[in-house]
Amino acid sequence: MTLPDWAPASADETAVWQGKPRARIVHWGVVTGVLVAVTVLGVGGFLWRSGAIGLALLAACAAVALVGFAMPAGSAYLWRTHTDYLLTDAALYHRTGAVWVTVTELGLEKVQNSAYSQGVFGTMFDHGTVTVDTAGSEGAELSLRALDDPDDVHRLVAERAGVTGSDESIPGTIEQWRAVLDEVRKLRTVLRTE
Known part of the structure; x- marks a missing residue:
């Protein structure tokens, strides 16, 4: 898979996955626009x-209906066509914007956690949001x-970032855990005597 032109990735990075928001997001914008216009x-x-109103105000209503259709339908279309996602072997990229383009790069070594969520319709139609967190982020x-x-x-982002949760080991050495156990025993003894 080749890197897209917009990606600020280095030449030694390899594209693992590329994606866009689902095409049906535009359909929801059109449906919303039609409902507003109607x-x-x-x-x-x-x-x-x-x-109650004359023909001139009826024409103004038609103009408002046209704008009421164009705003949600057009914004959904523009958002979908000008949003791109890219996962390489080193980073995750998010590009958005038609006039003012913003590219966000998140190095995979900084990833602390990743998750995905689906609403009711997302569960029914298999779409949702993937969130990626870094240490110290709000x-x-x-x-x-x-x-x-x-x-x-x-799953792909988590595997590439090494946060799959498959590491069953307990952090720390045996000596460190024995020291913690000794401190807990001392604390328990102090609490019993008081």
Whole structure:
């Protein structure tokens, strides 16, 4: 897999996965736009038939309905077409923006945790959000939203970052844990005597 032109990745990085928000996100924008437009036109038509507004205000309602359709439909389309995700063997990249382009790079060595979430519709139609956290971050450092098969993407990011949770070992040495046990015993003795 070749690196896209927008990626600031180094020449020795290899692309592991590329993705975009799901195409159906645009459909939701169109449905929302249609509902807004129909509502505005319905109210305008009702007011015009009842004689409350004239033909000029009915034309203004039609213009508002057109804008009411274009805003959610157009913004969903622009967001989907100008958002890209890239996972390489060294970093995770998120590119967004049509006019002002922002590229966020998150080195895989900094990843502390990753998770994915799906709402009710996400569970029904298999889409969701993958969040990636770094040590010391307030909340999610990077969110890959509206992904198809978020569990697969989450698993791939976690494996590449080495946070799969498959390490069953307990941190620390036996001597360190014996020292902790000795301190707990001393504390228990002090608490019993008081």
